[in-house]
Amino acid sequence: MRYLLLFFSLLICTLNMHSQENSEDNKKETTKKNRFFIGIEAFTGVVESDLKENLDIRQNIEPSYYNYYSGLYTVSSMYGISIKPEYRFANNRLGIISGIKYTRSNSNIYGDPHFYFRYRTDGTDTYYAKIDRFAEHYDYIGIPVELRYFAFQYKYIALFIRIGVDFNFKVNSKIDVEFTKESMSNVKDEVLDKIDLNTNSFYSSFYHSVGLRFMKDNGFHINGEIVMPSPFITQDNFAFIDPYMYYGFKISVLMPIKKN
Amino acid sequence: MKKNIILLTITFAVIFCSCSKDYNLYRSIFVQDPDNPGLPKYSEWGYNTFGAYIDRKTFTSNYYDLPAKVIVRQDTMNIIFLGEIGYKPVSMKFSFIGYSPSNYKALSILNEKSIDLKSDDCIVTITEKINDKDTTITFNILEGEFIFNKVQNLYVDNESTQSILSGYFDFKTEYKQEPISISKGRFDVGIGDDNFFNY
Numbered sequence: 001m002r003y004l005l006l007f008f009s010l011l012i013c014t015l016n017m018h019s020q021e022n023s024e025d026n027k028k029e030t031t032k033k034n035r036f037f038i039g040i041e042a043f044t045g046v047v048e049s050d051l052k053e054n055l056d057i058r059q060n061i062e063p064s065y066y067n068y069y070s071g072l073y074t075v076s077s078m079y080g081i082s083i084k085p086e087y088r089f090a091n092n093r094l095g096i097i098s099g100i101k102y103t104r105s106n107s108n109i110y111g112d113p114h115f116y117f118r119y120r121t122d123g124t125d126t127y128y129a130k131i132d133r134f135a136e137h138y139d140y141i142g143i144p145v146e147l148r149y150f151a152f153q154y155k156y157i158a159l160f161i162r163i164g165v166d167f168n169f170k171v172n173s174k175i176d177v178e179f180t181k182e183s184m185s186n187v188k189d190e191v192l193d194k195i196d197l198n199t200n201s202f203y204s205s206f207y208h209s210v211g212l213r214f215m216k217d218n219g220f221h222i223n224g225e226i227v228m229p230s231p232f233i234t235q236d237n238f239a240f241i242d243p244y245m246y247y248g249f250k251i252s253v254l255m256p257i258k259k260n
Numbered sequence: 261m262k263k264n265i266i267l268l269t270i271t272f273a274v275i276f277c278s279c280s281k282d283y284n285l286y287r288s289i290f291v292q293d294p295d296n297p298g299l300p301k302y303s304e305w306g307y308n309t310f311g312a313y314i315d316r317k318t319f320t321s322n323y324y325d326l327p328a329k330v331i332v333r334q335d336t337m338n339i340i341f342l343g344e345i346g347y348k349p350v351s352m353k354f355s356f357i358g359y360s361p362s363n364y365k366a367l368s369i370l371n372e373k374s375i376d377l378k379s380d381d382c383i384v385t386i387t388e389k390i391n392d393k394d395t396t397i398t399f400n401i402l403e404g405e406f407i408f409n410k411v412q413n414l415y416v417d418n419e420s421t422q423s424i425l426s427g428y429f430d431f432k433t434e435y436k437q438e439p440i441s442i443s444k445g446r447f448d449v450g451i452g453d454d455n456f457f458n459y
């Protein structure tokens with residue numbers, strides 16, 4: 001429903017602005033015949049997720065305290081940087097973009113102030129470790145494939161929408177446990193053995209964003225854009241969480257590549 | 261132009277407001293059983309909850325009272341569940357003659373034990389306020405069972421902390437001159453130094 005709302009509002013805006021566009025501005029833009037650009041882009045975003053259900057985590061075990069307020073919370077995010085060539089066509093209204101990108105995704109599970117993890121069951125004996133934080137991060141190198149559409153432009157400002165899909169390969173990962181008591185670090189391996197650490201070595205997502213382009217006289221572009229809630233295509237990219245979408249902010253600088 | 265900007269602003273606001281999520285997985289340990297509304301889901305984590313249907317009413321632990329105590333006197337072990345029926349405080353006591361654990365760790369002898377509530381070694385009472393007075397009624401059990409499905413000695417950071425008693429109970433009895441059914445009873449309570457008494 002949200003996407004439909006966005007789609008229709010953008011459509012209405014686009015149609016309206018087409019009719020309002022100043023013909024002189026249009027001429028000014030179309031005279032710029034730079035079709036190739038190279039850009040550098042930075043992205044930061046928030047990952048929305050659910051905690052994996054198969055984790056042996058318990059919140060509170062004090063018998064005399066009904067733990068109504070304390071709990072667990074996760075903080076998950078992504079950020080990255082990419083180098084992206086862009087080819088413009090259709091009177092500079094459409095652009096095809098690809099390139100190479102580095103992405104780091106991470107997730108942290110915090111207790112309030114700690115949580116309990118069941119790491120051993122031996123007959124009628126059950127062993128919990130008090131844990132302050134579970135942390136994981138993954139580094140990916142990937143290839144994005146994107147399409148950018150400039151919905152309208154007014155003087156040096158243009159509104160664009162971008163859709164894309166990326167294909168990323170894991171190059172590094174790290175999973176860590178912070179115990180409340182340092183003396184418990186001797187069971188770290190036992191704790192990690194209870195977690196399925198076999199995460200997917202490939203991750204892909206579909207994303208779409210809306211942004212503004214600011215263009216300078218010399219052809220440099222500065223873009224700022226909001227990445228709309230976007231789904232992950234692949235699964236099992238994290239050990240502790242099941243992500244279902246992410247959103248964020250991108251900023252990029254584009255430089256025209258002039259033909260001789 | 262102005263209209264467009266307003267429209268876009270509203271759209272973004274709607275989208276981002278609806279996506280924000282305060283992730284707090286366990287605000288309460290009372291995890292409702294979807295198959296038995298009003299009762300906690302059966303668990304073995306020591307969530308300190310219990311619940312049962314008394315005919316169609318629910319008798320459950322609440323947010324304020326210590327949900328369970330174990331009191332051992334001489335050769336009798338009493339397990340007391342303190343909760344409420346329709347916001348009225350009610351306690352139910354199961355007395356098992358012939359069990360006398362010396363401390364909470366010794367409760368592990370109850371692991372996987374099933375007790376016939378109709379036997380002479382069991383007494384079940386209910387205490388509730390009637391006309392502002394605590395009134396205790398001893399049930400005349402027609403049939404029923406109390407099952408300690410799992411009893412765990414819990415160690416936190418390698419220190420013994422409590423015993424977790426998890427299981428089920430179910431019985432038919434007479435109450436206020438009427439036969440009633442106490443069904444789907446389940447409990448998952450932690451018993452430690454604070455709520456184990458032997459005197």
